[in-house]
Amino acid sequence: MKIVILLPTYNEKDNLPLMVEAIYRLDLGVNIFIIDDNSPDGTGQVAEELQTQYNNISVIHRVKKEGLGKAYIHGFYEALNQNYDKIITMDCDFSHDPQYLKQMVFLARKYSLVLGSRYVVGGGVDGWSLWRRFISRGGNIYARLLLNLRYKDLTGGFKCYDAKALDDMNIGTLCSQGYTFQIETTYRIHSKGHKIKEFPIIFKDRVYGESKMSFDIAWEAIKILPKLMFKAHRKKEN
Template identity: 35%
Template sequence: MTLIVVPTYDEALTVGDLLDRLLSEPGLAGAHVLVVDDGSPDGTAAIVRSHAQAGTRVHLLERPAKEGLGPAYRAGFGWARDHGFETVVQMDADGSHPVDAVPRLLSRLDEADLVIGSRYVPGGRTVDWPWRRRLVSRAGNAYVRLVLGLPVHDATAGFRAFGPAALDVLAQGRTHADGYSFQIETTWCVARAGLRVAEEPITFVERRAGRSKMSTAIAVEALWRVLEWRIGAGRATPRHALEGVA
């Protein structure tokens, strides 16, 4: 079974539409959706609860306060294991990630343990992003490739699918990042475990409504954590993991 985990904080303007599109997507007929809400004051949880009460495949995990992206995803992954889900998709609630690409990511789990919805492989792109944000994103990914030696073009992507082996690795308590560096950390952990990583091209669209949660503090955390992981690694990442999947 597949669980789609969606972390939210103040996403009342977009989460209802996302749930409607996920539930109506033909390629996701058997998938369930878990929204992990960190105490949004704008009524996000109430919107999700109305979908869940309608007898759909929607579930809500409410947390009392905003603790960061990493803790939200760790809670969601733990919920998935507790409820018997074998594969997990993670995606944002703001409409940036294409719902119709979810089945494509899942289909590639036959050949990889982690499939990343990538903006920066052939066929992938971003839409409506200012040039400064594109520059920062590409520079950040280049930094990750240089420091960690991961030949992944979009290690910071928040749209990805995890197979059973990758979920087993993450369940061992190997992740500690709070912010968006959680995406890099999960990629690093999966590759370090000798598992296979693939990238599937997607079109990333700027959020439809609401406000981005990215901040300078989150970016700084990513910079120093990448160095911390490299220094603490002690040896190179397994070669067969770095070769990835074409």
Template identity: 45%
Template structure:
């Protein structure tokens, strides 16, 4: 499981402990963006006492997508056949990882979803829920995909999936990275499954979501959607 971190000193050891209690056979790769609060040092301490924990230190805060791309490349080079992602703040509960592992039996990408039947969120204000639901509806309508929680970050990929979707050409660095990879997986003709999870708002530390991050997501999704709609029109005219 790839865990990107920036200022998660309060959460990292706690979430890694929960993950290994729930799934002892899972290796963890912490990708730290030079956290000034000492998260990287904590990651090194964990790795020094547990061979299942590995650490990549990056030189600065370059965005969630950039951290995941670095982590995915490292995991692929290391020979892993299943590569996952999850938040380090406890929003994604390691105790539910088995649901994603079971679903991977007949899927190429499994998403732990808040917005399929059975999925829930805990301690979210109504405004934030409406924003997330609305954003995902916008994604479905504009990109023409069926995934109900394309922005979710609790996932398992098969190795072959990441190899098929050309990670080297991914340009998203923020949270829209999740949407881009879900769309690319479907465009490659691969199978995406969503399983319901309970998403819990972080209790410690600060959220990395901001207006600038949301604006980047909106711009990129709109650009992709308009480009795809134009391509569809050209295909129709060509026929």
């Protein structure tokens, strides 16, 4: 099984070397694509240095910051071009603990999409403010009801996609960013009838670097989800 981890970075110069080392030490035989949006803190140069030190790293430099969704789409295309079987997405700020990768890869043998989930039994969040918990929980309930999905964590970004599921997702037509990107990708894969599995993770707040969470990101989700639902109903009618 050929596996790649997509690590999007924006101002993660302190986290990136620690993350690469932590993944390397697990000895899972995975490759890593670092996808950097020309971070002003020099993460791109740090990535270049890491590429010379480790034999499992490639760096994708993007011209400017365009958001997580665009960075992932770039990585998805690259991974499919290079014939990877499994494509993992994870944050580079240690919110997604690399220790879970082993279990994720194991589950990926049986499922087309594996979700690291905060809201199944055994999962949770560590270090979030009440406001942040409220937004995340509320967003998930809203999305589940609106899209009629049974998965508990639709907005998490720690995922393992099968290449076939990515292909079926029709990457070029994904229309959302931020948290909605996570909802839309899972929704599309579910709609194509793929098998999806959630497993519990404890999500930790970032230690180094700044948060990029904003009201705009939450607002986008509120606006865009009814559009996704509308599209799905139209498809059913046709």
